[in-house]
Amino acid sequence: MRSRYVLAVAGIAVAAMTGLATPASAASAGAATSATSATPASTVIGIEFVDANYQGATYTVTGGTCTSTLSDVDWYINSMPAGWNDVISSFHSYANCWTKLYENINRTGATYGFIGDSSYVGDAMNDRASSIEWS
Numbered sequence: 001m002r003s004r005y006v007l008a009v010a011g012i013a014v015a016a017m018t019g020l021a022t023p024a025s026a027a028s029a030g031a032a033t034s035a036t037s038a039t040p041a042s043t044v045i046g047i048e049f050v051d052a053n054y055q056g057a058t059y060t061v062t063g064g065t066c067t068s069t070l071s072d073v074d075w076y077i078n079s080m081p082a083g084w085n086d087v088i089s090s091f092h093s094y095a096n097c098w099t100k101l102y103e104n105i106n107r108t109g110a111t112y113g114f115i116g117d118s119s120y121v122g123d124a125m126n127d128r129a130s131s132i133e134w135s
Contacts (some may be wrong), residue, residue, distance in 0.1 A: 045093070049090040052089045052120040053119050090120055
């Protein structure tokens with residue numbers, strides 16, 4: 001599995017993260033950075049939601065356009081930031097990306113995806129995601 005980019009969560013301040021209990025509150029992730037450049041990309045690649053049907057608090061992840069092939073990983077988060085571990089119930093994917101959730105950190109354990117959008121991640125993965133990939 002070839003990973004061209006890494007989501008740089010560690011060391012980047014999460015801007016405007018609000019409480020998870022407030023519906024429609026917005027949280028912005030740090031930007032993903034290229035493995036070859038320190039310049040962050042600003043394209044939204046995913047929005048994660050606390051509740052099913054794209055409701056509740058959101059976590060917006062930026063990166064760049066995905067390659068549209070599922071044979072490589074374009075972006076990833078190895079460990080969800082504070083407040084976002086084990087809370088995702090639905091998501092939207094953008095910029096030609098497909099999303100895959102992992103039960104454990106470092107993209108291990110049970111998975112759900114690669115899927116473009118999911119109004120509910122299912123009982124097996126609901127409130128269990130600890131890392132994510134976009135391809």
